């Protein structure tokens with residue numbers, strides 16, 4: 001098989017499955033490679049599925065040789081900040097070792113275009129807001145460090161082995177498929193919006209808020225929530241950028257706008273009619289108080305604009321996956 005295949009490593013996960021769907025809708029043939037450790041077979045509904053581990057370089061070489069993809073999108077990673085502090089070995093193995101295994105397969109099998117899921121966690125606590133790509137990358141947890149090392153690996157491989165890459169530094173991925181076909185199903189679920197919706201639906205007793213004494217207008221942390229449909233579109237634009245001969249890039253994917261935890265809880269109440277029961281807790285280790293992106297470079301280089309990332313669309317699309325009806 002050849003032509004418009006795109007290898008989607010980690011394509012059974014939250015962002016990967018939404019990207020596979022959009023690739024398919026746009027005429028590409030996604031080849032999803034996933035070990036199903038955190039991804040879900042039920043989310044692999046577009047293209048071909050190959051079950052395999054990112055650390056299995058030989059298998060990846062075979063898959064690249066069989067499918068000759070025009071680009072490789074690398075989503076496969078462990079992605080819990082808290083867990084990375086407790087089990088850094090897992091993060092260095094999966095995220096650093098895994099990235100090297102995939103890049104080795106690309107090198108040996110001749111795949112030249114790589115798109116990488118990086119993170120705002122590579123910046124740590126920024127000196128300036130909004131965060132620009134030139135901001136110093138000083139991650140404050142092992143997860144962020146593994147993502148930064150992977151970015152550096154891409155840059156070094158690019159110089160030596162003709163590989164070209166786009167590193168997409170996501171801010172907070174959120175929402176769910178606009179058509180309602182797939183959603184966010186992490187186990188365990190640790191992210192704010194899903195947990196707030198679970199608390200609103202009564203499937204957990206309450207949402208723990210990690211700190212209301214931050215130096216922010218309402219005391220809670222501020223993040224830049226970007227809809228998964230927008231993230232998916234950025235990946236398709238990144239594929240086109242590389243296929244058209246574009247240069248290496250590292251760009252933020254955010255909206256430029258920060259939202260506090262309390263603002264999210266207000267929106268859930270307004271849109272679903274359900275209160276979110278909360279309990280206050282101490283600050284969570286490793287949480288920067290305020291993060292939001294300057295999205296200008298992604299607009300300039302990829303033509304990317306967030307279209308679905310207003311808070312209401314995020315909550316409206318995510319809520320049904322947690323059994324909540326949304327008011328019209």
Ligand SMILES: O=c1ccn([C@@H]2O[C@H](COP(=O)(O)OP(=O)(O)O[C@H]3OC[C@@H](O)[C@H](O)[C@H]3O)[C@@H](O)[C@H]2O)c(=O)[nH]1
Nearest residue numbers: 079119121171172190191192195208209210221284287
């Ligand atoms: O139950 C919760 C969960 C989260 N929060 C708070 O809500 C905010 C958002 O937390 P999330 O866990 O959803 O997301 P984070 O900002 O920690 O990291 C996220 O974004 C960067 C990505 O690279 C990470 O993979 C992702 O986890 C933080 O301030 C956090 O302390 C709570 O108050 N209660």
